[in-house]
Amino acid sequence: xxxxxxxxxxxxxxxxxxxxxxxxxxxxxxxxxxxxxxxxxxxxxxxxxxxxxxxxxxxxxxxxxxxxxxxxxxxxxxxxxxxxxxxxxxxxxxxxxxxxxxxxxxxxxxxxxxxxxxxxxxxxxxxxxxxxxxxxxxxxxxxxxxxxxxxxxxxxxxx
Amino acid sequence: xxxxxxxxxxxxxxxxxxxxxxxxxxxxxxxxxxxxxxxxxxxxxxxxxxxxxxxxxxxxxxxxxxxxxxxxxxxxxxxxxxxxxxx
Numbered sequence: 001x002x003x004x005x006x007x008x009x010x011x012x013x014x015x016x017x018x019x020x021x022x023x024x025x026x027x028x029x030x031x032x033x034x035x036x037x038x039x040x041x042x043x044x045x046x047x048x049x050x051x052x053x054x055x056x057x058x059x060x061x062x063x064x065x066x067x068x069x070x071x072x073x074x075x076x077x078x079x080x081x082x083x084x085x086x087x088x089x090x091x092x093x094x095x096x097x098x099x100x101x102x103x104x105x106x107x108x109x110x111x112x113x114x115x116x117x118x119x120x121x122x123x124x125x126x127x128x129x130x131x132x133x134x135x136x137x138x139x140x141x142x143x144x145x146x147x148x149x150x151x152x153x154x155x156x157x158x159x
Numbered sequence: 160x161x162x163x164x165x166x167x168x169x170x171x172x173x174x175x176x177x178x179x180x181x182x183x184x185x186x187x188x189x190x191x192x193x194x195x196x197x198x199x200x201x202x203x204x205x206x207x208x209x210x211x212x213x214x215x216x217x218x219x220x221x222x223x224x225x226x227x228x229x230x231x232x233x234x235x236x237x238x239x240x241x242x243x244x245x246x
Contacts, residue, residue: 070162
């Protein structure tokens with residue numbers, strides 16, 4: 001969610017401190033993991049809001065590669081080598097991590113929480129304080145952007 | 160008629176089985192005749208699959224020790240600032 005390892009480490013320290021302080025206030029009304037996600041996501045959003053280097057808020061339009069009649073501008077090529085194949089592990093993982101880090105924040109949050117962490121849309125909506133339909137639409141756009149970022153690499157291997 | 164743009168906009172609902180029956184049929188018809196959309200659907204699915212299989216990477220070297228040191232340092236400071244400690 002923060003886009004780089006150094007900030008993620010700072011945040012990890014903050015979250016551990018917060019958890020140590022707030023643990024007595026945890027009343028067991030929700031699962032511990034849910035509470036921990038809430039503490040972590042809140043800390044991440046707050047950390048990011050304070051971060052001096054703000055990301056530009058221009059959000060790219062992932063559905064731009066179409067002709068006026070709604071057809072693909074250029075043919076879409078299949079990926080012969082799939083990104084989840086074990087043979088590609090290290091290189092592919094690094095590429096995917098970089099693509100995630102390159103997503104605009106509002107898309108990165110939902111992509112990380114839903115597709116990487118495996119949380120359900122309503123849970124993520126609650127964590128981020130947005131509607132379920134906002135999560136759904138951001139997630140779809142995040143996936144389109146991710147696909148676009150990964151395509152040159154996996155198409156190239158297929159060629 | 161479904162265009163490629165409509166098709167891509169509906170991918171999420173298609174994969175989650177949330178499309179209305181008639182809409183699903185129109186999408187299937189489009190997919191059967193459009194190789195680009197068929198490739199797009201498959202690569203979109205692979206993108207999701209790849210994210211789901213991202214391993215939890217190893218923690219940066221020494222992170223555990225640094226977190227522990229920060230916790231200890233803060234606990235010590237808090238103990239020293241309690242009224243009991245100041246007496």
